[in-house]
Amino acid sequence: xxxxxxxxxxxxxxxxxxxxxxxxxxxxxxxxxxxxxxxxxxxxxxxxxxxxxxxxxxxxxxxxxxxxxxxxxxxxxxxxxxxxxxxxxxxxxxxxxxxxxxxxxxxxxxxxxxxxxxxxxxxxxxxxxxxxxxxxxxxxxxxxxxxxxxxxxxxxxxxxxxxxxxxxxxxxxxxxxxxxxxxxxxxxxxxxxxxxxxxxxxxxxxxxxxxxxxxxxxxxxxxxxxxxxxxxxxxxxxxxxxxxxxxxxxxxxxxxxxxxxxxxxxxxxxxxxxxxxxxxxxxxxxxxxxxxxxxxxxxxxxxxxxxxxxxxxxxxxxxxxxxxxxxxxxxxxxxxxxxxxxxxxxxxxxxxxxxxxxxxxxxxxxxxxxxxxxxxxxxxxxxxxxxxxxxxxxxxxxxxxxxxxxxxxxxxxxxxxxxxxxxxxxxxxxxxxxxxxxxxxxxxxxxxxxxxxxxxxxxxxxxxxxxxxxxxxxxxxxxxxxxxxxxxxxxxxxxxxxxxxxxxxxxxxxxxxxxxxxxxxxxxxxxxxxxxxxxxxxxxxxxxxxxxxxxxxxxxxxxxxxxxxxxxxxxxxxxxxxxxxxxxxxxxxxxxxxxxxxxxxxxxxxxxxxxxxxxxxxxxxxxxxxxxxxxxxxxxxxxxxxxxxxxxxxxxxxxxxxxxxxxxxxxxxxxxxxxxxxxxxxxxxxx
Numbered sequence: 001x002x003x004x005x006x007x008x009x010x011x012x013x014x015x016x017x018x019x020x021x022x023x024x025x026x027x028x029x030x031x032x033x034x035x036x037x038x039x040x041x042x043x044x045x046x047x048x049x050x051x052x053x054x055x056x057x058x059x060x061x062x063x064x065x066x067x068x069x070x071x072x073x074x075x076x077x078x079x080x081x082x083x084x085x086x087x088x089x090x091x092x093x094x095x096x097x098x099x100x101x102x103x104x105x106x107x108x109x110x111x112x113x114x115x116x117x118x119x120x121x122x123x124x125x126x127x128x129x130x131x132x133x134x135x136x137x138x139x140x141x142x143x144x145x146x147x148x149x150x151x152x153x154x155x156x157x158x159x160x161x162x163x164x165x166x167x168x169x170x171x172x173x174x175x176x177x178x179x180x181x182x183x184x185x186x187x188x189x190x191x192x193x194x195x196x197x198x199x200x201x202x203x204x205x206x207x208x209x210x211x212x213x214x215x216x217x218x219x220x221x222x223x224x225x226x227x228x229x230x231x232x233x234x235x236x237x238x239x240x241x242x243x244x245x246x247x248x249x250x251x252x253x254x255x256x257x258x259x260x261x262x263x264x265x266x267x268x269x270x271x272x273x274x275x276x277x278x279x280x281x282x283x284x285x286x287x288x289x290x291x292x293x294x295x296x297x298x299x300x301x302x303x304x305x306x307x308x309x310x311x312x313x314x315x316x317x318x319x320x321x322x323x324x325x326x327x328x329x330x331x332x333x334x335x336x337x338x339x340x341x342x343x344x345x346x347x348x349x350x351x352x353x354x355x356x357x358x359x360x361x362x363x364x365x366x367x368x369x370x371x372x373x374x375x376x377x378x379x380x381x382x383x384x385x386x387x388x389x390x391x392x393x394x395x396x397x398x399x400x401x402x403x404x405x406x407x408x409x410x411x412x413x414x415x416x417x418x419x420x421x422x423x424x425x426x427x428x429x430x431x432x433x434x435x436x437x438x439x440x441x442x443x444x445x446x447x448x449x450x451x452x453x454x455x456x457x458x459x460x461x462x463x464x465x466x467x468x469x470x471x472x473x474x475x476x477x478x479x480x481x482x483x484x485x486x487x488x489x490x491x492x493x494x495x496x497x498x499x500x501x502x503x504x505x506x507x508x509x510x511x512x513x514x515x516x517x518x519x520x521x522x523x524x525x526x527x528x529x530x531x532x533x534x535x536x537x538x539x540x541x542x543x544x545x546x547x548x549x550x551x552x553x554x555x556x557x558x559x560x561x562x563x564x565x566x567x568x569x570x571x572x573x574x575x576x577x578x579x580x581x582x583x584x585x586x587x588x589x590x591x592x593x594x595x596x597x598x599x600x601x602x603x604x605x606x607x608x609x610x611x612x613x614x615x616x617x618x619x620x621x622x623x624x625x626x627x628x629x630x631x632x633x634x635x636x637x638x639x640x641x642x643x644x645x646x647x648x649x650x651x652x653x654x655x656x657x658x659x660x661x662x663x664x665x666x667x668x669x670x671x672x673x674x675x676x677x678x679x680x681x682x683x684x685x686x687x
Contacts, residue, residue, distance in 0.1 A: 011286045011304060014372045015278055016329070018069075018084040018099050020127060021109035022117035022671070026139040029265040030109055030274070031072065031085045037271055038074035038081075040359070069095045069316065071327065071358040071374060076275045082374040086123070093122060094404055094436035094453060098315045098385055100126055101401035102329030102374065105252075105282030106134045107274070112146035112262070115154030118610050118673045124159050129402075133253050135277050137270070138262040141169055142176045145638075148262050161258040164221055164248060167273070168211050169262055170204065179262060179270060180207060182215045183241045190269040198272055222247045225256050245280060252281040285372030291331040293388065293396040295344065300396055302332035306370040309333050309394030310341065314387045315401065317433050318376075325356070325376040326383045328369075331398070333391060335377075336368040342392040346382035349392060353379025385435050403435045405560075406451035407605040407650060407674065410458050411476035413448060419471045424448070426465045437461055451481060454672075455654065480605055480651045483522070483677055484554030485563035488599035489515035492569070495590030497582055507574035508586035510535070510543055513567040514594045522562040522603075522677055524551060535571035535583070542580040543568050546587025555596045562603070562677075566591060603677040605650040608633075610643060611660065613668040618642045620663045628652035629681075647675060 019027040035041040069086050084103065086096045100106070106127055110120060127134060138151045152163050168180040170187060178189030180203050187204060191197045203211050223233035226247040233239055239247075251257030259281055263270015285304040293300050293311065302311045310333030318325045335341065339352045356363035356376045369375045383389060386400030414423040427439045427450065438451040452458045455478055462473050491513045499506040517525065526544040528535070535543070547566050554561040571583075609630065613621050615637065621644060625632065630648040637643075653672065660668045 011306075011370075011372050012284045013079045014082065014284050015079055015105065015282055016082045016103050016285065016372070016374055017105040017107060017278060017282055018086050018096075018103045018132075019107050019109060020086055020096065020100075020120075020123040020134075022111070022114075022119040022123075023087075025109045025111045025114075025117070025120070026265045027109050028085055030107070030137065030139065030271070031083060033265050033268055033271040034076075034081070034083065034275060035072060035074055036268075037275065038076050040072070040074040069099045071376075073357055073359065077279050079279050081275075081278060084374075092453070092457065093119075093126070094434070096123055097126055097404070098401045098435075100130045100132055102313055102315045103130075103132055104285055104288050105278070106132050107278070108134050108136045109265075110136060110138050110151055110155065111143075112138050112141045112148060112151050113143050115151045116158040118608060118671045121158055122673050131255065133255060133281075133283055135252060135259045135261065135274075135281055136163070137265075137274055138260060139265050141172075141262055142174060142264040142267055142269075144173050146173060146176070152260055155258070155260070162221065162225060162251075162256065163260050164218060164251070164257045165214065165260045166218065166248070166277075167260075167262050167270075168207065168214055170207065176264060176267075176269065179273065180211045181273065182211060182218055183244055185211060185215060188273060190267070219244065222251070222257070225251055249281045253283050253287060285331075291398060293398040295395045295397055302396065304371045305332055306334045308371070309391040309396075310335055310339075311388065311390045311394075311396050311398065312341075313398045313400070314380075314383045314385060314389065317383070317385050319429055319433060323378050324380070325378055326380045327358070327374070327376050328389065330369055330371055330373045330375070332371045334368055334370045337366075340392060341389045342395060343380075343382050343387055343389055344395050344397050345384075345387050348382055350380045350382065350389065352377050384432060404453065404674075405481070406436060406438050406453060407481050408454055408458060409449050409451040409479050409481055410462075411442070411445075411447040412450050412462065413474050415472035415474055422469055423465065423471050423473065426469050426471060430461055430464065434461070447476075478654055480649075482557065482559045482680070483563075483603040484556050484559050484561045484600050485522070485603050485679075486514060486516045486561075486595070486598050487601045489513065489564070490594050490597045493590065493594045493597065495586055495593060497586035497589060499582075500577075504579075505574075505577040506579065506582040506585070507577035508539070508582040509572035510568060510583070510586045510590050511570035512547075512590050512594055513569055514591070514598055515565050515567075517563050517565055524548065524562060525565040526568075527565070528568045530568055530570060535568065535573065538580060539571075539573065539578065539583040540568060542583040543571075543587035546584040546589075547591045549584070549588040550591040550595070553592075554600060555592075556600055556602055559602070561595065561600075566594075602680040604680045606647055606675050606678045607650050607653065607672040608645060608675045609648050609653070609656075609670055609672045610645050611668060611670040612641055612643045613660075613664050615642050617664045617668060618644065621660070621668065624659065624663060628656070647678075648672075649678070649680075650674075 019030055021027045069084050071084050074081050084099045086099050138148055148169055156163055166182050170178040180187050187201045189199050219239045223230045229239055229243055229247040232243050248259050252259055261274050261277055290301040290303040312328040312330045314326050314328055316327035335352055337355055340349050343350055355366040355369050357366055358376050388398045390396045414420045431437050431439050436453055440449050442449050462475055493512045495510050497508040528540045551561045611621055625646050628648055629652055630646040632646045634645040
């Protein structure tokens, strides 16, 4: 194990990164090996033993999966690495979204047998959305059927990067003992006891020719993508290790290339080179472009400079044993304990109580934190996930992470009526910690309804309440969150809002066109075609706000409405009685009347299901999917198993895990990821 020098305080020596992957690809094991090799921990934590640092929540240890994004810090080669271990299950994709918003780089972990799996693809697209540079680690090369080239081919075909493989495995499956470093043509081998001890030796004679061939392919691929490397390649028909390394760093940071490494995290093989790659290729906070924000319509930039005004984004709130903690990514400036900061969203000042360096569920007190840091602070009352905090004399609002709409709901109530208030408080705290959980009261039944991203998401939330408060909760059957949309619109709908009840009256006259949006993307568009100033611009904005108010309840079943365009074509005002409130009311009531006139349809959430089963169970699985209104889109067969991919309405998947286990004698597995909404067939909608 390498003796580590302590990290410097320079911004260029900081790496803020996350580990992304499909569930069970080995993210948490990679994190545990990082902590062990860097001396942060002195014992290797194992997921199956429930001894990991980052999966510290009782539910995570019981279920053997990551549920909550956990932050840890370690030092490597004079650099400080702030690492966030993210969930891999699709139900917790919102945790990944919030983490990616504040990261400068990421490691994408892939299973050497399965290659790119459904959730691998989802988190890859999330990282694309935020422009996060990545390197790849093909894990589990010690498993039967593992193959680096096949895994890399699936990365190229499904994710479309330019893979730049910098290592060649030594041995296969149980015989995997090390890798050949193609940049320096050296072999790195690890001891069989898994303690991480690595030795550098000459490349084995039987692999030398193959290593040279792959080094040549790497040089050619890099020269095609990098102009400086291309010049050197043409001049000498080869690239030096230094030029190759510099080009790989540039290509990683621009996203034009994907450095691919390999190993077995469980056996502690390949982790040191992966840490070296993090330091060598992923950017520091000073390497990424300045963060952009706005305030009162003016756009501003803040570079990662401790001397600039303070700005930070809250990406996680946790009611931990240490009290209410708000996790911050500091983009510029410096904060110290006791400082006052401004929350422009809540329009209030907050005082920084304590500043903490986070080690999962343990914390180290700090006196100050600077640009580039990821820390937790105590003492904030109003900040939520997505809130901006800034210097009071230099206000700024940063773009918050996207929050997905919930797709599954359950009714919840306290088993004992005396616990009703405690349950309400616990639900409010949950929604504060996790913005993808929504709590509302059903106006018709009076029930409290909890909505989230899936059955597991809601199950975890309810269990968290039980563990934290001791409140026993009755939970209703899961129900999907439907949407309504416009199939055939209406033109020229006239709505006049006139109210006279003493004092100033209300008058607003609007003419609306409603039409369905083209294409598969749902949403809402509003535009004005009013000419001659018949409706002033400030009233146009009020009409749009009123229309958005009307989208909360559709005419079919009171579900949210999406997939439509509203055009304000005409209107009229009154010199005394017109106001922004009057036009907002006219927009809301006018659109509701228009929707009752339009032809509308019900939409249901649809997921892509990937089922892996023994070959002899394929027929039963296909029949079951067809009975669930599934549409098979792909099917592949391997030596002893088959993988079926299908799109299935989410409402048909409740209880599917139990059904699949019974049909396959416990040998079948499946994953699901949301793909959007689809129109509910008439016969089903009428049920």
